Amino acid sequence: MSDRLRIVVVGAGGMGRAWLTAVEASADTDLVAVADLDLDVARTAAGAVGRPDLPVGTDAVALAAQTGAHAVVNVTVPAAHHPVATAALFAGLPVLGEKPVADTVAKALSLAAASQVTGQLFMVSQSRRWNPQLFALRDMVEDLGAIGTLTTEFFRAPHFGGFREEMAHPLLVDMAIHAFDSARFLLGAEPVSVYCEAYNPPWSWYDGAAAASAVFAMEGGIRYAYTGSWCSPGADTSWNGAWRVSGEKGTALWDGDHEPGLHADVDAAARPRSPHSGIDGALHVFVDALRTGAVPMGEVHENVLSLAMVEAAVRSAETGERVLLDDVLADAHAEALRDETCPEVRDALAAWPSVREVLTTRPAAH
Ligand SMILES: NC(=O)c1ccc[n+]([C@@H]2O[C@H](COP(=O)([O-])OP(=O)(O)OC[C@H]3O[C@@H](n4cnc5c(N)ncnc54)[C@H](O)[C@@H]3O)[C@@H](O)[C@H]2O)c1
Incomplete structure (x- = not known):
């Protein structure tokens, strides 16, 4: 892929506007449409980045088909991350999504399986890592x-x-x-x-x-x-x-x-500095991953354990007990299998030998 990546941004709230600015400013990408459930919000955000001409709509996948987009940047509210990203992946669109990967670990596992089934990259932008x-x-x-x-x-x-x-x-x-x-x-x-x-x-x-x-x-x-x-x-x-x-x-x-x-009294090794910073860095790495097939930092499988740490901490706070991450993962897997509506994703989830193993084994390419 040598051309600029044509991107639909979905979710045009506070953080969505930051992403619209990043996509519009990047030499790697073309901003081709803005989606939001609230069309006025989408129009205003498009105007705020100097692109009042941009197509707007409520459905990112429909807008992508209309505009010939290659990928979706998902900046919706956490509860919408799963449906919006799943629809995009099954439409053949790779997704760069805001944190958290989903609003529950169960839905995060469903998204990891959906990425496997569709063969599309789903990368989570955990901006403070960059x-x-x-x-x-x-x-x-x-x-x-x-x-x-x-x-x-x-x-x-x-x-x-x-x-x-x-x-x-x-x-x-x-x-x-x-x-x-x-x-x-x-x-x-x-x-x-x-x-x-x-x-x-x-x-x-x-x-x-x-x-x-x-x-x-x-x-x-x-x-x-x-x-x-x-x-x-x-x-x-x-x-x-x-x-x-x-x-x-x-x-x-x-x-x-x-x-x-x-x-410390050690000879610190000289190492090259990372050039990537914030959401601009995440966007650059996402585009690069699509061009090269490399698995980027933040690829969905790799990100899920960060959300699992949150869910485990909340469970511990609510029960007063020490919580094992493997228990959180096992419960999430059972919930994902119970609630999954897509048969292919369900089959993929059912075939996982161990949730931790699937999440921590880095694929060689996506
Ligand atoms: N990395 C960071 O530092 C950082 C900072 C702030 C927010 N965030 C993340 O960014 C995401 C968005 O946060 P925000 O503060 O911009 O929220 P927000 O409420 O300001 O905006 C979210 C927008 O998404 C739209 N939306 C909701 N469901 C949708 C759907 N199904 N389809 C299309 N549009 C939909 C809403 O109408 C709204 O305009 C969240 O996941 C949040 O955690 C990250």
Whole structure:
């Protein structure tokens, strides 16, 4: 594929507008249509990127057929991720989707199977992973030898209004997924279990649990400790959180906004810096993957365990028990098999030998 990738963006809300700007600005892509259930929202967003001429509609697949699009960028609300992405994949369209992959792990598994059945790439853009400073911190992790502990502190006091102030677990579901995903990336280790407490400080302006502390056991016995609050006025951490990696040979620190620092008596290996940043970086990698057939970071199978960490943390907070990730995956698989309406996807799910194995075995090409 040598031509520019023709893209329909579906979901033209706050984040959709950021994606419209990215797709419009990229030398790799042509923005050919905007879909949203609210046509006025779609028209206004198209105008805001200087493209009031763009076709708009409520159905991304119909718009793609009408405009000869090659791919869909899905920036709808989490509950719409599964139906919108499934329809696109079965129409032969690869999908680049906003996090979370879906609103439940069960639906995320259905999407991974749909990607297998259709042979179409589904990549999840977990935008905070695409950060050259995080890549530099990962390089430092390699210099530290065996890792004992990884910590993230996240403390801010945003007043969002709207759905986040009404959710049962706004911090864990809407925000902590970024940190959990980055932890997997930094450690190159997958989660095994979690104990989590989620609570709402008395002065909180959220209905649900605006604060949480979670301790994950990761593969290799590493502990990942996340503690955060969305109602913590003063001395804000970065939106990326503040990070500490404690290893055999020393420590690495990252404040989330500046270059990370290595505090260890080691000869740090010189490595090339990642050129990719934010959603522009994710878009570039997606286009490149379609051109080369390479499996990109964020390919759906690889992303699902980040959402599983959220679901496991919420389950632990609600039951007071330590939760095994494999139990969350097994329950999600059973739910996906029970609820799947597409026979081909159901057959693919039923053929999986083990959910964890399918999610963590990286295909050579897509
Ligand atoms: N990576 C980040 O930092 C980041 C930041 C904000 C939001 N997000 C993610 O981006 C996504 C969108 O969030 P947002 O804040 O823009 O939400 P939003 O509510 O502002 O916009 C979502 C839009 O999707 C439309 N929509 C819903 N269902 C649809 C469907 N079936 N077909 C077509 N359009 C549909 C809605 O009409 C709405 O205009 C979410 O998944 C959210 O988690 C990511």
